[in-house]
Amino acid sequence: MERVKLEFPEQAIVHRHGLTVRVTDMNYGHHLGHDAVISLLHEARAAALAHLGLHEGDMGGYPSVAADLAVQYQAESRWPDALTVETAIPEPARKAITVYHRMRRNSDQRIVATARLNLMVVDPQAGRAVAVPEAVRDALARAG
DSSP states (O other): OOOOOOOOOGGGEEEEEEEEOOGGGBOTTSSBOHHHHHHHHHHHHHHHHHHTTOBTTBSSSSOEEEEEEEEEEOSOOOTTOEEEEEEEOOOOOSSEEEEEEEEEETTTOOEEEEEEEEEEEEETTTTEEOOOOHHHHHHHHHHO
16 A cells, blocks of 8 residues: 655745644544544644634635545654644645645654645535635735
């Protein structure tokens, strides 16, 4: 089986967010579970967007939805590890905003996971994706 290899775009970092692994984030293998990783990344993404003056539910007048997600696991993490999630957002495509996350364990700076997520901005009335609004493009450009 071929492993996912995600290239994290260092030059596009817009935010760093600190988190702590909670005991409820542990899985049966006694390390940070997949579902918890996704939730922690979502929290970091919401904080990064807020830092830019954006919100997933209002991206230039439209909500956004996750279209796809890829996660590459590189190390285990356990309760009560302190983590930092770096969020990078390169210039968006016409209808998608690609968001990268890199989760590091603070104690040794080891990368726990790298993720790539595509957000689509949607028109809920029409039920389809729309072009990324200029207000969103402007907010992302100011961050870079």
